[in-house]
Amino acid sequence: MNERLRHTTVGLLYPGFGAEDDFPALERRLGGAVRLPLVHTSVGEDAHRVDALLDLGSAERLAEGARELAGHAPDAVMWACTSGSFVFGWEGAREQVDGVAKIVGLPVSSTSIAFVEAVRALGLRRVAVAASYPEDVATHFVEFLRRGGVEVAALGSHGIFTAAEVGTLGKERVADMVRSGDVDDAEAVLVPDTAMHSLAWLDDLESAVGKPVLTANQVTVWEGLRIGGGSTRLDGMGSLFRR
Structure with missing residues (x-):
C-alpha cells in the first residue's frame, strides 16, 4: 500500500x-x-x-x-x-x-x-447538474461552477427542502436523479449535497449514465x-x- x-x-x-x-x-x-x-x-x-x-x-x-x-x-x-x-x-x-x-x-x-477542481482535473468543460435542492438554491451552484470556468449544459432540481430528507435517499433514487439530470452533450453529471449518500455507489452511478459522475x-x-x-x-x- x-x-x-x-x-x-x-x-x-x-x-x-x-x-x-x-x-x-x-x-x-x-x-x-x-x-x-x-x-x-x-x-x-x-x-x-x-x-x-x-x-x-x-x-x-x-x-x-x-x-x-x-x-x-x-x-x-x-x-x-x-x-x-x-x-x-x-x-x-x-x-x-x-x-x-x-x-x-x-x-x-x-x-x-472541490467540484471545480475535480472537473478541471478530469479535463471536462461541459457538465450536467442533478441537484437535490430547490431550483433557486441550485442556480447558485450553477453560477459558482460558471465562475470556475465550468459550462453547465443542464440543471435538474428535485426540490428537497432539508438535509435530513436527502440523507434517507437510497441508491436507486440517487441513480434515478443522476439519469434524469443527464443530457447527451454533458461530459459528466455533478451531484451536489454532502447530505446524500454516495461513496459506496460511485461505480454503479457511473454505469447508470456511461460517463463520470461526481458526487459531493x-x-x-x-x-x-x-x-x-x-x-x-x-x-x-x-x-x-x-x-
Missing part, C-alpha cells in the same frame, strides 16, 4: 446530520488507508433556503468546529458542505476556507471548490487528499479516483 496514502488524514467539518456515515464506512472499506475524522458543525435551521445556508456557513460556526477538529491532527481540512459554501459566491467561498485555514494552520478547501462526498474526500498530499488513486471510487 502507498505509504504516503497510509498516513493521510482529512479532517471534515460536516454540518448537522444526513450522510455523515458515508465517511467512516469508506474508512473501513479502505482498511485505514485514509483517516476521515469528522466534527459536526452547528446548524440553526435545516433548510435548503439561502438565508439558512448563509447562517449554516457562517464564520462563527466554522471556527467553533475547526478548533475542535484541530485535535485530530489532520493533514488537511475540508468544509464538507456544498450549499453552505456556494451560496457565498466565488470570492466568499474562498474567504470561508481562508478563515478556517487561519485557525488550523493547514490546507483547507470546501466541497464547492466523493469530491470532498478527493480534494482533501489532494491538498493534504495524499494519493488520489483509489479503487471503487469512480473515474475521478482512476484518472
Whole structure:
C-alpha cells in the first residue's frame, strides 16, 4: 500500500446530520488507508433556503468546529458542505476556507471548490447538474461552477427542502436523479449535497449514465487528499479516483 496514502488524514467539518456515515464506512472499506475524522458543525435551521445556508456557513460556526477538529491532527481540512459554501459566491467561498485555514494552520478547501477542481482535473468543460435542492438554491451552484470556468449544459432540481430528507435517499433514487439530470452533450453529471449518500455507489452511478459522475462526498474526500498530499488513486471510487 502507498505509504504516503497510509498516513493521510482529512479532517471534515460536516454540518448537522444526513450522510455523515458515508465517511467512516469508506474508512473501513479502505482498511485505514485514509483517516476521515469528522466534527459536526452547528446548524440553526435545516433548510435548503439561502438565508439558512448563509447562517449554516457562517464564520462563527466554522471556527467553533475547526478548533475542535484541530485535535485530530489532520493533514488537511475540508468544509464538507456544498450549499453552505456556494451560496457565498466565488470570492466568499474562498474567504470561508481562508478563515478556517487561519485557525488550523493547514490546507483547507470546501466541497464547492472541490467540484471545480475535480472537473478541471478530469479535463471536462461541459457538465450536467442533478441537484437535490430547490431550483433557486441550485442556480447558485450553477453560477459558482460558471465562475470556475465550468459550462453547465443542464440543471435538474428535485426540490428537497432539508438535509435530513436527502440523507434517507437510497441508491436507486440517487441513480434515478443522476439519469434524469443527464443530457447527451454533458461530459459528466455533478451531484451536489454532502447530505446524500454516495461513496459506496460511485461505480454503479457511473454505469447508470456511461460517463463520470461526481458526487459531493466523493469530491470532498478527493480534494482533501489532494491538498493534504495524499494519493488520489483509489479503487471503487469512480473515474475521478482512476484518472
